[in-house]
Amino acid sequence: xxxxxxxxxxxxxxxxxxxxxxxxxxxxxxxxxxxxxxxxxxxxxxxxxxxxxxxxxxxxxxxxxxxxxxxxxxxxxxxxxxxxxxxxxxxxxxxxxxxxxxxxxxxxxxxxxxxxxxxxxxxxxxxxxxxxxxxxxxxxxxxxxxxxxxxxxxxxxxxxxxxxxxxxxxxxxxxxxxxxxxxxxxxxxxxxxxxxxxxxxxxxxxxxxxxxxxxxxxxxx
Numbered sequence: 553x554x555x556x557x558x559x560x561x562x563x564x565x566x567x568x569x570x571x572x573x574x575x576x577x578x579x580x581x582x583x584x585x586x587x588x589x590x591x592x593x594x595x596x597x598x599x600x601x602x603x604x605x606x607x608x609x610x611x612x613x614x615x616x617x618x619x620x621x622x623x624x625x626x627x628x629x630x631x632x633x634x635x636x637x638x639x640x641x642x643x644x645x646x647x648x649x650x651x652x653x654x655x656x657x658x659x660x661x662x663x664x665x666x667x668x669x670x671x672x673x674x675x676x677x678x679x680x681x682x683x684x685x686x687x688x689x690x691x692x693x694x695x696x697x698x699x700x701x702x703x704x705x706x707x708x709x710x711x712x713x714x715x716x717x718x719x720x721x722x723x724x725x726x727x728x729x730x731x732x733x734x735x736x737x738x739x740x741x742x743x744x745x746x747x748x749x750x751x752x753x754x755x756x757x758x759x760x761x762x763x764x765x766x767x768x769x770x771x772x773x
Contacts, residue, residue, distance in 0.1 A: 553578060553579075553580050554578055554579045554580070554601050554602065554667060554668065554671045555580055555582045555598065555599075555600040555601045555602075556573065556579060556580065556581050556582065556600055556601065556602050556603075556604055556667065557581075557582060557583045557584070557585065557591060557594045557595050557598060557600045557602075557603045557604070557628075558570060558573075558581050558583075558584050558585070558604050559584070559585040559586070559587070559588065559590070559591035559594070559603065559604065559605045559606060559609065559614065559617065560586070560605075560606040560609070560633070561586050561587060561606065561608070561609045561610055562606075563586070565606070565656070566584050566586075569604070569633070569663070570584070572660045572663055572664065573663070573664065573667070575664075576664050578668070579664065579667060579668075582598045582600055583597070583598050583600070586609070586610075587609045587610045587611040587612065588605070588609045588610075588611055588612025588613055588614060588616060588617030588620075589611045589612045589617070590611075591603060591605060591609075591612075591614075591617045591621070592612070592617050592620050592621055592624070595621050595624075595625050595628050596624065596625060599625065599627065599628065600628055601628065601629065601671055602628065602629045602630075602631055602651075602667055602670055602671060603617075603618070603621050603628050603629070603630050603631070604631050604633050604667070605617055605618055605630060605631070605632055605633065606632075606633060606634055607632055607634040607641055607645075608634070614632060614634070615632075615641070615644050615645055615648065618630040618632065618645065618648055618649075618650055619648040619649070622648060622649040622650075622756075629651040629652070629670045629671070630645075630648075630649065630650045630651060630652075631650065631651060631652035631653070631654060631666065631667065631670055631676070632645045632650050632652065632653045632654065633654045633655075633656060633663070634653075634654075634655065634656060635655065635656045635657060642681060646757075646759050646760065647756075647760075648756075649756035649757050650757070650759070651670045651675050651676070651757055651758065651759070652666050652667075652669075652670045652675060652676040652677065653676075653677050653678060653681050654666050654676070654677075654678045654681075655678045655680060655681070658678050658680075662678065666678070669727055672727040672728060672729055673727055673728040673743060673746065673758070674725065674726065674727035674728070674758060675725075675757060675758035675759040675762065677759065700767050701767055701768065701769065703767075704764045704765075704767035704768035704769075705768045705769070707753050707754070707764055707768070708753075708764065708765075708768040708770065710752050710753075711749060711752060711753075714745065715745060715748060715749050715752070716770065717735065718731060718735070718742065718745045718746060718749055719749050719753075719761060719764070719765045719770060720765055720770040720771055721734060721735075722746065722749070722758050722761050722762055722765060723761070723762040723763075723764075723765025723766055723770055723771035724771055725762070728742045728743055728746065729742075731746075746758070746761075749761060
């Protein structure tokens with residue numbers, strides 16, 4: 553069972569999201585919150601698998617709440633759910649360690665698929681968000697792009713061949729289970745490899761690791 557804390561300052565939105573998640577027997581909303589402070593408190597109280605946070609909320613916005621949750625409850629993954637898709641929000645959320653970024657305007661099935669992917673250890677970006685992130689990387693040119701590529705290749709250089717292989721698959725968006733199947737490993741071994749890769753690269757989550765993999769040339773657009 554995937555246990556979720558849901559935070560949004562609009563009761564109707566919370567009801568709608570809860571209704572969508574309620575269509576899947578594998579997901580349970582264990583608590584709701586109407587602001588960021590209450591969201592952090594709910595996570596500390598219930599220790600859910602995932603905190604689904606709106607970005608714009610009173611007292612503490614979702615970005616700040618997500619960062620606090622990652623700091624105080626590292627066992628809980630953070631997924632941002634919002635109507636806003638500005639690059640600044642994306643960059644800050646991912647920089648603070650969010651595992652997912654979904655748009656409220658997306659397909660309801662995408663919400664369920666995204667939470668399941670995150671619960672399985674993958675990162676999940678709404679397709680529209682993923683396109684923007686990749687486009688931003690691809691738009692880099694000249695010395696700036698070359699410098700990022702060189703820096704990423706230096707980061708990747710500390711990895712073992714197997715860790716590089718795992719990183720490439722993380723960059724391709726595969727979950728731990730999918731990586732295990734492709735490499736003929738048990739899922740627990742893949743989790744250990746992924747943890748080691750994140751630590752050795754000095755990144756907070758799989759999204760940041762995927763960006764390193766892309767910039768290092770391990771994954772093609």
